[in-house]
Amino acid sequence: MNNLVKSPSESITVMNELVLPNDTNTLNNLMGGRLLHWMDIVAAITGQKHSGKIVVTASVDSVSFGKCIKLGDVVTLEAKVTRAFNTSMEIHIVVWAENIPSGEKFKSNEAYYTFVSLDRNGTPVKAPELKPETEDEQKKFEGALRRRQLRLILAGKMKPDEATELKALFLPD
Secondary structure, rough: OOOOOEEEOOOEEEEEEOOOOHEEOOOOOEOHHHHHHHHHHHHHHHHHHHHHEEEEEEEEOOOOOOOOEEEOOOOEEEEEEEEEEEOOOEEEEEEEEEEEOEEEEEEEOOOOOEEEEEEEOOOOOOEEEEOOOOOOHHHHHHHHHHHHHHHHOOOOHHHHHHHHOEEEEHHOO
């Protein structure tokens, strides 16, 4: 496959972190800010693997915190590019937590981050296209355009009337 079109499996990143005392609040739960930091890192690595370029965070979708991650848990962050637009890439991150002694493992969070690919001068450059291969990848790929339109509307960069993919969800055929 050439470097202008990539499969999601070419850019997947899995990162593990151990929750240490410096990562926790006074209840011995992982601090949300620390988790967001780790999510930003795994997304950046994923974006760089996909684009082969420097990447910067452009946006972070809503992140809700599920079950608390405790001191001593192992956090596994899985990130994958879901779609590349012109210079930006949407990256989906799923966060798992595991208490190794008890064997308990659970999904804690997930979110979509958007990164922009840059050259060495900081100028946005085209990101390689993404070719989904599985049914799940295709579903996320198709949904990425609607999520992008919503992000642009919320940022004031697109008028709601221009969001054709979003409007199609609400208007009859």
